[in-house]
Amino acid sequence: MSILKDVLSELFGMFVGDARLTAAILAMVAVAAVLIDGTALPPLAGGGALLAGCIAVLVISVHREARRRRAAIARPSEDS
Amino acid sequence: MLDWSTATPAIAAAFLASLVEVVEAFTIVLVVATLRGWKPAVLGTGAALATLGAVVLVLGPLLDRVPLHALQLMIGVLLLLFGIGWLRKAALRAGGVIPLHDENAIFAQETAELSEAVKRQQTSQDWIAGIAAYKAVLLEGLEVIFIVIAVSAGRGLLWPASLGALAACALVLVVGAIAHRPLARVPENTLKFGVGVMLSAFGVFWTGEGLGVEWPGQDLALFVFAAVFLLAGLMSARVVRQPAPEVVQ
Numbered sequence: 001m002s003i004l005k006d007v008l009s010e011l012f013g014m015f016v017g018d019a020r021l022t023a024a025i026l027a028m029v030a031v032a033a034v035l036i037d038g039t040a041l042p043p044l045a046g047g048g049a050l051l052a053g054c055i056a057v058l059v060i061s062v063h064r065e066a067r068r069r070r071a072a073i074a075r076p077s078e079d080s
Numbered sequence: 081m082l083d084w085s086t087a088t089p090a091i092a093a094a095f096l097a098s099l100v101e102v103v104e105a106f107t108i109v110l111v112v113a114t115l116r117g118w119k120p121a122v123l124g125t126g127a128a129l130a131t132l133g134a135v136v137l138v139l140g141p142l143l144d145r146v147p148l149h150a151l152q153l154m155i156g157v158l159l160l161l162f163g164i165g166w167l168r169k170a171a172l173r174a175g176g177v178i179p180l181h182d183e184n185a186i187f188a189q190e191t192a193e194l195s196e197a198v199k200r201q202q203t204s205q206d207w208i209a210g211i212a213a214y215k216a217v218l219l220e221g222l223e224v225i226f227i228v229i230a231v232s233a234g235r236g237l238l239w240p241a242s243l244g245a246l247a248a249c250a251l252v253l254v255v256g257a258i259a260h261r262p263l264a265r266v267p268e269n270t271l272k273f274g275v276g277v278m279l280s281a282f283g284v285f286w287t288g289e290g291l292g293v294e295w296p297g298q299d300l301a302l303f304v305f306a307a308v309f310l311l312a313g314l315m316s317a318r319v320v321r322q323p324a325p326e327v328v329q
Contacts, residue, residue: 003211003214003215003218006215006219007218007219007222010219010222010223011222014161014162014165014222014223014226015158015161015162015165016161017165018165018168021161021164021165021168022161025157025160025161025164026157029157029160029287032287032288032291033291036291036292036293037291037292043291043292043293043294044293044294044295044296046288046291046293047284047288047291047293047295050284050287050288050291050293051284051288051305051308054160054164054280054283054284055308055309055312057164058164058167058168058171058280058309058312058313058316059312059315059316061164061168062168062171062172062175062313062316062317062320063316063319063320065168065172065177066172066175066177066320069172069177069178070177070322
């Protein structure tokens, strides 16, 4: 049972390591799908939005995580 | 006939990703071999490889039944989730925000943990050691299987990508057998950075195709996407890197 639990936890962690990152990527895919299927724009515009959105998600996510971790390290020294 | 503009990134991604995962699994297998001998290490590894083979045999035919566009979209989204996650972690490591993966430290920690577990369970020490090897190879192997299937899906590249993964396994086994210690000098974060870039590029490519986008230049667009992700990852790592504290005179 422990092995099965570990396998399921590994599979979950592979794709949903960070809930915000996962939600942001899925939102970008949804935006691209709407642009491609729900507007008169050429499909390539949706593709371009997907690429640009994923790059933005990556950059923002790296910065946010760096800020969060540094704030967590700085907090105990501020308290003392 | 192989289309090398598609096959090259697929084989390279499978090879590099497998290299990272196999190095991590090898560290645990080596812990088991060092503590309890090669028998439980080899048996655990063999059983895990058989389980992984069974997973491929079950999953392969199932995936063939999924319509191509749906398969591309599903795999593409999973690749985006997995690839951008790897790239983010690699950028944070390169920027010094989180520590680099240290195989020597992991070897020491796993040795301590397995020794403790073996001491507690006097009756079946080899069994516990074998299970540890089994779990390590199975868990790291699942990621390899996903990457191999994902980068080769719908393009008839399963064999070339599998060969790329097997070549990485063979390389780690040969180097590991000669060195007989954790492969701590493998530039793991650089490899993870590269794999994250490739998987993210494949993710955008497959997701776009699944949604009906016809990329200009077709497969060559992969290289452009990879270049853009590489640039974004490097820039992010550079921006979050803190300057070294000034020396107080």
